Amino acid sequence: MLKQQLRAISSLLSSITLIGICVGMTSTLLSLRATIEDFGTLTTGIIMSAYFIGFLFGTTRASKDIRRVGYIRAFGGLAALAAASILIQAIWIDPVVWFVMRFITGFAISAIFVIVESWLNTMADNKNRGTLLSVYLVLIYAGLVVGQLLLGVADPAGFMAFALVALLINLALIPILISVTVEPTTHEPKKVPIRSLFKLVPLGIVNAFIMQACYSMFYGIGPMYALYIGLSIAEVSLFMASFILGGMLAQAPIGLLSDRFDRRIIMAACAGLGAVMALILSQLGASLVWLIYLCVALFGACVMPLYSLGMAHTNDYLEKDQMIGATSAIIKVGGIGSIIGAPAVAALMQFGAVDYFFLLIMVLTIIVCLYSLYRVTRRARAEDQLTSSYAMLGPSQTSDELLTTLVDEHEYQVEQAATEATEETDSEEPKSSSPG
Template identity: 40%
Template sequence: MFAAIVSVWALLVGISLLMMGSGLQGSLLGVRASVEDFSALMTGVVMSSYYAGFVLGSVVTPRLISRVGHIRVFGALASIASAIALMHAVFVEPIVWSALRVLTGFCYIGLFIVAESWINDRSTNENRGQLLSIYMMVMTGAMATGPLLLNLGRTTGYDLFILASVLVSVGLVPVALTTYSAPKFEEQERFSLRKLYSISPLGVAGALINGATAGALVWLAAVYGRSIGMDIEDISIFTAASIVGGTILVWPIGRLSDRYDRRLILTGVALVGGVSASIAAIAIAPSPVAQMCAVAVVGGLTMPLYSLAVAHTNDHLQPKQMVAASSGLLLANGIGGMAGPAIAGGAMQFLGPAGYFWFPAAAIFALGGFALFRMTRSAAVPSEEQRDFVQLPRTSGISARLALRNQMDRDIAQMSRR
């Protein structure tokens, strides 16, 4: 484990600082938008814009890397992202913020692609699983830490925007000073969404709904907290809970999906998640602690949907098709992210704060209904033929390649023992 960490320590430190900056910036924008009297709908549009840049960057960044290399792309994008964080404090206008969020999403997907390319290049058969687990822990921990930094300054001033910018800038330093050679560039094969949907309709739907609900829960958490009267400390913990909650139930849900029909597990998760979100919407608890528990539960039941969607799709693919399919599912997830916060913001504007929970409830119920419909249209994949469930970050397809290579290594090892 120690050797695996040493091999990519610079990237792990850099990406943790970048994710803290991203988590702080997203939460800060939600609070500041409320202070500046942005409507909930407009705030949702601002937050959705991040995913527009995310999708665009997933297409453009590989071309940039092929031309100038990983380190130059990482440095350029980190510098731009740092400057953009400061620009939010200078131009406090919804339209300007939307444009800046597009650029932010573009920069961050590029940074993820570079970081995950490096980790993929440094991995071996012996440490691949360890590296993926470490990377996931760093990503989640840093993203959840970001909102807690709201307590270090004034949300109405420049302080926290400067802090977000500093975190992004400093995150560049370990990578710029690393002595490791840059990885070789590998162009990713892609599936069209139409082709992918023809293979696994439920997989595409699951990735889409996960993007919509996860984006809404995380990026509008601060808006919801402020609308029900939480102070900054409570808002920061509430937002962190929406992120951490997503990791709590991943393992048990994954284990169940490996033993039973994934469609049945997905339906059950959707039903329980939808009911939980509905209860949270109907009975808005006066206690901040109760609110934090509610968002952690809803997050815990919605965040694993992406990994479930990937696992279900892989059950219908040949091993050589899986990496290309993961890129298609990531695109569907990004499209969902473009829609989710905007729709949830509209729901909050017309239904009040409860709309924050009503949107994921409706979306997850719809996914559960679609899963039941698909169960009537095709037979289940036998559990012994299912691919192993693997928790995946919703960043770039390269992390999926790393996970799938690890899974195929395990499959080969198991076959050799027989």
């Protein structure tokens, strides 16, 4: 079943891999170029946050584009917009222009991610959702690694690196536009307000907010931190690539574990180990560069799967027609976290607290770890996950949750019985009124 699903969306996965290369290359490229242009740490942090502000707005627009023109054409238009914004940044080196263009890039990329993740979620079920999302993210992370390594070939101080990003975004259009892939039917999805989603799956919202804040800190300010501790530009590329490579290699195994065991336990374990690695990294200097690469790879292996785990955990409790709305809501919450994350750590670095970079990330991952464990005590696992022969039963629901479930079930049965009785009455009335 999983192999058939992967074949059906192979063109989509090819396109998103190329988008991943561009995303990975652009973030580090702009951070390094801003340092070369002497924009300043705080200004750079604000510019990088513009991407996530655009990300936030893009989540709102994506579902409208899907309904209006379909998945494939929406993907094509947004990719073209992203390519144009990258080229403008290469032509016009100015903090204000970069802020606006980063906003546009974030808008386009976030809408693309909503399109792709909604498409994938409509094709998955609770038994293989974690695995399918992990394959998707492995390909993105592979692209991110390649994007980091391309910076070793393209000089961030020149035009070529920007042109290469724009070229790859345009190439990403080819697989999805020329394929015979049948896109999902674009029916009217249910709206899922953030407040309602938080009541239904609070861990998914908290995880998205905190982890996207951590990611924005690392992608936006991580290259500057690496330069600060004494790494060269080539070593910075390897530093970032190690982080992404670790996440890529760990994604599939952790996704498989999350399909067999309680996802919240896996999330807690990943977040806890990530906090340990962040603490170790906060104590390392450039003299131990290979140890830094190893530790940052282990750090990436722990924290990068957390987003997909949270997304899979959230969708375990949703209906199919809720998934587009829920995906938009989760990415929107993550966008808010990203907007806060990069400028916050940039402000700390601007005022001399550079050594707190990894310590702040450590605190955030500890929060995810503890809250995941807390949620295990408050709610049973999603029902479909309990069918696995390898599954461990989660703790029982609390009395309040159990009572709520029983009341809802009773009300549902009463409504169904009333509906059936009404239908039977309506069907019998013509017979009684007809002659002999």
